[in-house]
Amino acid sequence: MARNIFTRLCAIVATLGMWSAGPAMAAEYDLVVYGGTSSGVVAAVQAARMGKSVVLVCPEKHLGGLSANGLGFSDTGKTGVIGGLSREFYHRVWQHYDSPQAWTWQPRESYGNRGQGTVASDDQQQTMWIFEPHVAEEVFEEWIAEYQIPVHRDCWLDRTSGVEKEGGRISKITCLDGQTFAGKMFIDATYEGDLMAAAGVSYHVGREANATYGEEHNGTQYGVFHHDHFFKAKIDPYVVPGDASSGLLPRISNDPPGEVGKADHRVQAYCYRMCLTNNPENRVPFPKPAGYDPAEYELLARLLEVSPGVPVVTLNFVPNRKTDSNNHGPFSTDNIGMNYDYPEASYERRREILAEHRKYQQGLMYFLANDQRVPEKLRQRISSFGLAKDEFVENDNWPYQIYVRESRRMTSDYVMTEADCLGKRTTPHPVGMGSYTMDSHNVQRYVTEEGFVQNEGDIGVRVPRPYSVAYESLVPRRDECENLVVPVCVSSSHIAYGSIRMEPVFMILGQSAATAASMAIDAEIAVQQVPYDALSKRLQADGQVLHQAGETDTEKK
Numbered sequence: 001m002a003r004n005i006f007t008r009l010c011a012i013v014a015t016l017g018m019w020s021a022g023p024a025m026a027a028e029y030d031l032v033v034y035g036g037t038s039s040g041v042v043a044a045v046q047a048a049r050m051g052k053s054v055v056l057v058c059p060e061k062h063l064g065g066l067s068a069n070g071l072g073f074s075d076t077g078k079t080g081v082i083g084g085l086s087r088e089f090y091h092r093v094w095q096h097y098d099s100p101q102a103w104t105w106q107p108r109e110s111y112g113n114r115g116q117g118t119v120a121s122d123d124q125q126q127t128m129w130i131f132e133p134h135v136a137e138e139v140f141e142e143w144i145a146e147y148q149i150p151v152h153r154d155c156w157l158d159r160t161s162g163v164e165k166e167g168g169r170i171s172k173i174t175c176l177d178g179q180t181f182a183g184k185m186f187i188d189a190t191y192e193g194d195l196m197a198a199a200g201v202s203y204h205v206g207r208e209a210n211a212t213y214g215e216e217h218n219g220t221q222y223g224v225f226h227h228d229h230f231f232k233a234k235i236d237p238y239v240v241p242g243d244a245s246s247g248l249l250p251r252i253s254n255d256p257p258g259e260v261g262k263a264d265h266r267v268q269a270y271c272y273r274m275c276l277t278n279n280p281e282n283r284v285p286f287p288k289p290a291g292y293d294p295a296e297y298e299l300l301a302r303l304l305e306v307s308p309g310v311p312v313v314t315l316n317f318v319p320n321r322k323t324d325s326n327n328h329g330p331f332s333t334d335n336i337g338m339n340y341d342y343p344e345a346s347y348e349r350r351r352e353i354l355a356e357h358r359k360y361q362q363g364l365m366y367f368l369a370n371d372q373r374v375p376e377k378l379r380q381r382i383s384s385f386g387l388a389k390d391e392f393v394e395n396d397n398w399p400y401q402i403y404v405r406e407s408r409r410m411t412s413d414y415v416m417t418e419a420d421c422l423g424k425r426t427t428p429h430p431v432g433m434g435s436y437t438m439d440s441h442n443v444q445r446y447v448t449e450e451g452f453v454q455n456e457g458d459i460g461v462r463v464p465r466p467y468s469v470a471y472e473s474l475v476p477r478r479d480e481c482e483n484l485v486v487p488v489c490v491s492s493s494h495i496a497y498g499s500i501r502m503e504p505v506f507m508i509l510g511q512s513a514a515t516a517a518s519m520a521i522d523a524e525i526a527v528q529q530v531p532y533d534a535l536s537k538r539l540q541a542d543g544q545v546l547h548q549a550g551e552t553d554t555e556k557k
Contacts, residue, residue, distance in 0.1 A: 029053045030521050031514065032173065032183035034157060037065030038503050039487050039510030040189030041140045042085045046514035046542075048147035052521065054514075056144070056151045057173070057181055062400045063144065063151070065191065067503045068137035069392075069401040070273030073316040073324035074129045075502040077435030079117055081466045083545035086507035087127060092139045094128035097319060102135075105279050105320035114317075130318050133275050133391050133399070155179055156347060163198040169483040170199055185483045185517035185527070189510060192343060193408035193489030201476040201484065202411040205343045207443070207494040210261035213417040217438065217461050217495045220258040226460030229442055231330045233306045235299065237453040248447070249299045253337055257446040257456050267343065268406050268441040268457060268498075269334035272361055272399045274325040275392070276315065276385040283386035284397050286365040289358070294371055296363060299453065300331040301373040308375040312368060315385070322388050327441065330455055335360045336445045343407040354402055362398070405441060405501060412491035414472035421463045421499050429532045430468030430546040431516070431539060432508035437462050438498040463499060466548055471535065474513055475527045482526035485513035508544065515539055 031047045033040050036058030047054040062068060067089075074090070076082060082090070094116065096102050103111075115130030144151060155175045157163070162174040172182035173195065188195035193203060209219050240246035248254055258264055277283050303310055311329040318324055327334040335357045342353050368374055369383035387397035394400075419425045421438055443457025473491040476484055487509035492500055515538055520527045536546060 027055065027180075028182040029055045030183065031055075031185045031187065031517055032057060032181045033187045033189055033514075034058070034173065034195045035189035035191075035488070036060035036063045036151070036153070037189050037191060037488060037506065038067040038089070038140070039065070039506035039513075040187070041143060042089070042507045042510035043187050043189055043487065043514040044149050045143050045147055046085060046511045047518055048149055050515065050518040052518050054149055055181055055183075056149055057155050057175065057179075058151065058153060059156045059190075060401065061153045062137060063140040064137050065401060065503070065506075066273065066403055068133050068140060069399040070133055070275050070324055071403070071503060072131045072133060072136065072275070072318040073326075074504060075436050076129055076504055077437075077502065078466050079127070079129065081433040081435055081545045081548070082504045082508065084508060084539070084543040085511045086504050087125065087543065089139055089507060090127040090129055090504075091125050093131045093135060094126045096135050096138070097128050097131070103320065105277070105282055105322075111319050130324075132318055132320060132322055152179060152181075157194055157198060159194055159198045163195065165199065165481070168479070168481065170481060184521050185485070187510075187513050187517060188484065188486045189488050191404035191407055191488060193410065193486065196410055196476070196484065196486050196489060197408055199481050199484055201480045201486075203408040203489065204411050205408055206265040206267060207263055209263040212263065213415060213419075213493050215418045215493060215495060217418055217459055218493055219261040219263055221457060221459050222260055226439070226458045228311050228329055229327070229332075229458040230455050231303070231453055233303065234450075234452045235302050235306070236451075237299070237447050244451075250296050251335070251337060251445060252299070252453055253444055253446050255444075255446070257444060265340060266337075266443045266457070267339055268443050269327070269336045270339045270342070270357060270402050270404060271327050271333040271335060272358065272402055274323070274333070274361070274365075274399065275318075275388045275397075276323040276325050277321050277388040278385045279321040282321070282389045284389050285383075285386045286369050287362060287396070288366045289362040291359065292363050292366060294367060296360070297367045297371070300364075300367070301371070303331055304373065304375055304378070308378065312378070312382075322391070323385070333361050333364065334441055336442045336455065342404070357402060358398065406494070406497055408489050409494070409497055410473075410476060410486050410489055410491040412473060412476055414470045414491060416469065416473045416490065416492040416496045416500060418461070418493065418495050420470070421467050421496050422461075423464055423467060427468040427470045429471040429536075431471045431474065431512035431535070431544070432469045432505065433466045433545055433547070434469060434500050434502065434505045435463060435466035436499045436502045436505075438495050440495065440498045459495070459498075461495070468547060469500060469505070469509060471512070471516065471530075471532065474509060474516070478526055478528040482528065483517075483520070485517050485527055487513040511542070512539055512544065515542070
């Protein structure tokens with residue numbers, strides 16, 4: 001794919017200058033997509049391909065969500081079930097790295113063929129599943145420019161009175177800056193489900209009880225540990241070891257953790273997916289955040305004292321000597337327990353939560369790279385890395401988007417549960433497939449009955465084979481809204497969402513959502529009335545994978 005100055009200028013003109021000039025008269029479109037995530041971009045592109053007028057309205061200034069914000073080591077699962085525009089995204093990434101000019105910080109040969117693959121189809125489309133953040137953003141921006149899709153950035157939905165409905169349908173939405181967008185159909189592609197919630201659609205926050213949907217892995221969990229994300233050593237949680245009256249160390253809850261399998265309000269931890277590098281020419285040393293307090297990391301210091309080899313962060317390499325760095329270990333980049341109110345919080349409160357998460361994570365990396373309590377070998381290893389100078393250049397090389405692993409989840413006529421993911425029931429009307437492990441990060445850090453610190457909520461349950469995602473889980477109950485599709489905050493239980501919540505799946509569902517919305521426009525019907533036979537034929541014609549080889553649509557109904 002050509003990556004030239006003209007193309008980039010076109011993208012900037014089309015999506016920044018032309019379409020972000022400030023408040024204007026209400027514009028009407030066939031489809032209004034709210035949210036600049038990967039799912040939102042793909043939905044807008046699909047609508048344009050189907051000949052619909054579409055606008056992308058997003059609080060983000062940079063498109064692509066997590067795919068363009070550090071999550072370059074894609075959580076693909078079985079790549080053979082990733083089709084349509086989602087696969088095209090990864091093909092375009094491959095095209096980028098097929099050019100010698102893409103390899104600025106290391107020879108292509110030194111990276112090898114990591115992350116590359118093909119699909120068994122007529123065109124044998126080549127893919128690249130591992131990439132740098134700015135490359136993903138370029139792909140999304142060029143898609144938008146190619147189809148001349150208007151984008152309104154930094155445009156925040158008025159969540160109090162910004163959604164107008166007439167006869168069970170959203171007629172228009174208004175943002176805080178006064179811009180108003182009318183449409184025949186709407187898609188909520190945000191990680192938070194803000195449009196869905198403001199439209200009066202039912203949803204859930206937190207973990208359901210196992211009894212709610214007949215599950216095994218929902219609710220509070222003990223002893224189902226995933227990887228290394230729990231304390232194997234017995235670490236004292238008190239400021240003065242052995243003295244409970246001295247109080248708990250930072251980020252340890254004094255609340256009882258709850259009963260196994262019971263529901264709670266807690267949300268799995270968030271973090272920023274940092275893009276690091278060990279290339280001295282492109283490395284920015286870890287900054288010391290304002291208000292840095294090493295006491296915040298006393299628990300980690302105690303852990304490293306007894307377990308010096310414990311993992312602290314991933315350093316998964318993407319091209320050009322950069323990383324997709326994620327949480328790894330019992331005390332790592334996940335800011336456990338500090339995001340419970342994020343899903344429902346005001347914009348102002350969310351900004352406070354994001355600032356606290358950034359300060360915590362930057363302080364963590366500064367601590368690991370500089371504090372003398374960190375074992376020398378680990379300290380030298382971490383300090384050899386730093387933030388990549390050529391990524392996130394408008395934000396001091398820090399990701400623009402935090403990893404919202406889970407927020408609101410719609411509650412519709414069909415709720416995806418672990419029974420779908422584990423193949424224990426036949427999922428109706430598939431519009432895409434998932435295949436990743438049912439993965440929840442830690443939800444809380446507490447004190448055990450024995451008086452030691454422990455984490456709870458991290459769980460990884462492998463799915464036996466790829467599973468279908470039901471169309472009914474993308475649309476609200478008809479009596480709540482007839483012209484809204486929700487491809488990100490889908491109708492799902494907490495543990496099932498742990499598998500669905502992967503970026504390739506969000507792109508798959510974004511395409512399917514736009515296809516259904518476009519068909520509903522043509523037939524002048526509610527999204528709940530879109531005939532599945534026609535929908536599945538169109539999705540498959542556009543490259544979507546709805547079931548594994550050997551299965552038929554009839555068998556999946």
